[in-house]
Amino acid sequence: MTGPDSRKVIDIALVKQVCSNCNLHQLCLPxxxxxxxxERLDTIVKRRRPLPRGGYVFHLGDEFIALYAIRSGSVKTYxxxxxxxxxxTGFHLPGEIIGLDAINTGRHPCGARALETTSICEMPFIRLxxxxxxxxxxxxxxxRVMSREINAENELLxxxxxxxxxxxxxALLLSLSMRYKARGFxxxxxxxxxxxxxxxxxxxxxxxxxxRLFTRFQQQGLIHVRNKYIQLIEIEQLQQLAGMKNCTAxx
Amino acid sequence: MTGPDSRKVIDIALVKQVCSNCNLHQLCLPxxxxxxxxERLDTIVKRRRPLPRGGYVFHLGDEFIALYAIRSGSVKTYxxxxxxxxxxTGFHLPGEIIGLDAINTGRHPCGARALETTSICEMPFIRLxxxxxxxxxxxxxxxRVMSREINAENELLxxxxxxxxxxxxxALLLSLSMRYKARGFxxxxxxxxxxxxxxxxxxxxxxxxxxRLFTRFQQQGLIHVRNKYIQLIEIEQLQQLAGMKNCTAxx
DNA sequence: CGGTCCCTTGATATTCATCAATATCAGTGG
DNA sequence: CCACTGATATTGATGAATATCAAGGGACCG
Numbered sequence: 001m002t003g004p005d006s007r008k009v010i011d012i013a014l015v016k017q018v019c020s021n022c023n024l025h026q027l028c029l030p031x032x033x034x035x036x037x038x039e040r041l042d043t044i045v046k047r048r049r050p051l052p053r054g055g056y057v058f059h060l061g062d063e064f065i066a067l068y069a070i071r072s073g074s075v076k077t078y079x080x081x082x083x084x085x086x087x088x089t090g091f092h093l094p095g096e097i098i099g100l101d102a103i104n105t106g107r108h109p110c111g112a113r114a115l116e117t118t119s120i121c122e123m124p125f126i127r128l129x130x131x132x133x134x135x136x137x138x139x140x141x142x143x144r145v146m147s148r149e150i151n152a153e154n155e156l157l158x159x160x161x162x163x164x165x166x167x168x169x170x171a172l173l174l175s176l177s178m179r180y181k182a183r184g185f186x187x188x189x190x191x192x193x194x195x196x197x198x199x200x201x202x203x204x205x206x207x208x209x210x211x212r213l214f215t216r217f218q219q220q221g222l223i224h225v226r227n228k229y230i231q232l233i234e235i236e237q238l239q240q241l242a243g244m245k246n247c248t249a250x251x
Numbered sequence: 252m253t254g255p256d257s258r259k260v261i262d263i264a265l266v267k268q269v270c271s272n273c274n275l276h277q278l279c280l281p282x283x284x285x286x287x288x289x290e291r292l293d294t295i296v297k298r299r300r301p302l303p304r305g306g307y308v309f310h311l312g313d314e315f316i317a318l319y320a321i322r323s324g325s326v327k328t329y330x331x332x333x334x335x336x337x338x339x340t341g342f343h344l345p346g347e348i349i350g351l352d353a354i355n356t357g358r359h360p361c362g363a364r365a366l367e368t369t370s371i372c373e374m375p376f377i378r379l380x381x382x383x384x385x386x387x388x389x390x391x392x393x394x395r396v397m398s399r400e401i402n403a404e405n406e407l408l409x410x411x412x413x414x415x416x417x418x419x420x421x422a423l424l425l426s427l428s429m430r431y432k433a434r435g436f437x438x439x440x441x442x443x444x445x446x447x448x449x450x451x452x453x454x455x456x457x458x459x460x461x462x463r464l465f466t467r468f469q470q471q472g473l474i475h476v477r478n479k480y481i482q483l484i485e486i487e488q489l490q491q492l493a494g495m496k497n498c499t500a501x502x
Numbered sequence: 503c504g505g506t507c508c509c510t511t512g513a514t515a516t517t518c519a520t521c522a523a524t525a526t527c528a529g530t531g532g
Numbered sequence: 533c534c535a536c537t538g539a540t541a542t543t544g545a546t547g548a549a550t551a552t553c554a555a556g557g558g559a560c561c562g
Contacts, residue, residue: 079405082494087409101405103398110405129391136384146397147354153404154330154352154361158338160411161455165550196509204412206551211510227509227559243333416518447541457519462542478527478541 018042019121027095027182028069029123029145033137040135044127047071051114057098060111064102066124070094073118074193076202079110088202090152091115091194093179100146115193160204168203169213170242173223177232189231269293270372278346278433279320280374280396284388291386295378298322302365308349311362315353317375321345324369325444327453330361339453341403342366342445344430351397366444411455419454420464421493424474428483440482 019030019042030038050073051057057068057075075092089110092098102108103125132139159168181187192199200210217223222238224231232238270281270293281289301324302308308319308326326343340361343349353359354376383390410419432438443450451461468474473489475482483489 079409081409081413085413087412089405089408101398101401104395104402105398109402129387132390133384133387136380139383139390140380142394143397144355146394146401147352147356149401150352150397150404151355151360153401153408154340156408157340157404157411158330158332160408161338161452162332162336195507201412207509208511208552209550215510446539458541459520459543460518463518466542 017047019045022071023184024069024071024095029097029138029141031144032141033135037135037137040131041138044124044131045069046122046124048120048122051118051120053114053116055114055118057112057114057118057120058108060108062108064099064106064108064125066122067097067099067128068112069097069121069123071119071121074115075112075118076115076194076198077110077112078201086201088198090156091176091198091202093176094183097145100149115198165203165205165209165213167242168205169199169210169217170238172199172203173230173232174235174238174242177235187232188235189229192228192230268298270296273322274435275320275322275346280348280389280392282395283392284386288386288388291382292389295375295382296320297373297375299371299373302369302371304365304367306365306369308363308365308369308371309359311359313359315350315357315359315376317373318348318350318379319363320348320372320374322370322372325366326363326369327366327445327449328361328363329452337452339449341407342427342449342453344427345434348396348400351400366449416454416456416460416464418493419456420450420461420468421489423450423454424481424483425486425489425493428486438483439486440480443479443481 019025019028020035020038022028022030025031025038030041033041060078060080070092072094074094075098076088077090077092077098078086078088080086090098092112098112099108101110128138128142132142159171163171176190176192177187180190194202196210196214197207199205200207203210214223214225217238218225222232222234222241224233270276270279271286271289273279273281276282276289281292284292311329311331321343323345325345326349327339328341328343328349329337329339331337341349343363349363350359352361379389379393383393410422414422427441427443428438431441445453447461447465448458450456451458454461465474465476468489469476473483473485473492475484
């Protein structure tokens with residue numbers, strides 16, 4: 001740590017530590033904002049030390065101070081029902097912003113925990129609002145991100161309201177696949193950072209059902225799973241499965 | 252209509268046609284914005300003629316031009332899945348704002364139809380954004396409204412993911428009750444503007460299940476239903492039912 | 503190397519959807 | 533006012549999807 005090139009190492013680390021150099025530019029808050037303004041955004045973003053698996057980004061009921069962007073790793077957000085059981089409301093990948101649901105009440109109505117070692121960018125909301133008044137693009141983008149969030153939840157609603165267990169799992173696997181792809185990772189294989197339990201919770205299914213579906217999909221040659229590592233073999237068939245169920249012989 | 256006091260009648264109608272005099276002030280966009288600024292908001296709000304039952308506020312896929320506030324009546328928003336079936340994503344009462352999910356893509360990812368004769372206020376989004384840059388309160392309130400929407404959807408997610416049919420219906424009835432109350436109507440009795448089919452669709456249940464639950468609740472003396480008119484008799488028991496299921500003899 | 507959590511698999515139970523028949527309601531026109 | 537029509541709602545019988553219960557195997561961690 002004190003060798004001749006330690007300064008250089010630190011420099012590289014620092015360079016990576018700003019929005020303008022972040023490869024998630026196109027997904028995160030800076031999207032559609034020009035360079036000059038991104039630099040102003042940079043001044044208010046704080047980086048926190050990496051969170052271990054299971055660490056809290058924020059707790060349920062915490063006072064709302066900041067929005068959080070995921071830099072690397074993954075996070076689950078969840079609420080707790082009156083009877084004490086947890087409902088996971090989302091799995092979040094790098095470039096996504098969490099905490100938006102706290103703006104309304106000033107307290108976090110959900111909690112957020114890291115599913116693996118995770119780096120977070122903290123954006124104090126007051127500073128962000130200030131910035132929004134001087135930089136119109138920031139306000140606009142903030143609205144867009146929130147709108148996107150509403151869209152995502154609408155999709156999940158449809159999933160939980162109308163779809164079978166099969167369709168739900170296929171949809172989740174494909175959703176993760178597409179989102180990893182958008183982030184420059186493989187869309188054919190990835191690491192499931194969440195437990196089977198979490199998947200079941202999120203999809204409104206029992207753990208056992210999820211487990212059975214994994215084995216069945218594998219037997220059908222659609223996927224290949226080995227613990228947390230998954231390969232999607234027949235993506236098209238999965239899409240069929242996720243989308244339309246009553247299409248065995250018809251249409 | 253052409254009697255001596257017709258002018259007065261018209262005047263009253265006109266007076267009611269502005270945000271500053273709207274009794275939904277505390278729920279709608281003007282919430283927390285001071286009088287002066289509300290008047291500026293007034294200048295961009297357009298009132299449309301009342302929509303008949305079944306009329307469209309906007310269609311699925313329509314270009315996004317404006318947000319819409321409900322002035323009176325009620326509206327359902329819905330998406331259509333790939334296989335053509337509809338998923339209702341919300342029932343909306345006076346004071347609520349719809350269309351927020353279109354900001355992201357510039358197109359409405361859901362449709363919106365009146366459940367009964369309904370009056371709507373149209374707020375062109377460009378004008379609203381302009382206003383937000385000059386009046387910070389407007390931008391802040393817009394974010395808050397969106398945040399509230401995300402919260403509402405999170406609750407629905409929990410409902411669809413974890414709760415039994417009984418719990419879901421009880422929760423919906425109570426939600427409507429509370430929302431009517433906040434609008435100055437009775438929380439003990441109200442008019443169900445949506446069909447049983449819509450209720451089932453929204454809650455992820457078959458129509459028949461909804462119907463059976465209504466009769467069962469009635470037999471248990473919890474409610475009294477007659478067609479679309481409903482009275483909540485045992486609100487506390489309904490809350491029990493909506494919240495925690497495994498509490499018959501235990502805890 | 504032992505403990506604990508996580509995952510898988512099988513047997514059974516339950517909830518709710520589906521199918522089918524009737525009943526009721528809201529219009530429409532005779 | 534009444535009969536007629538289609539939409540909407542209720543009710544019963546049956547079945548399928550999925551939860552629950554129970555037990556064993558495997559992975560991860562100190």
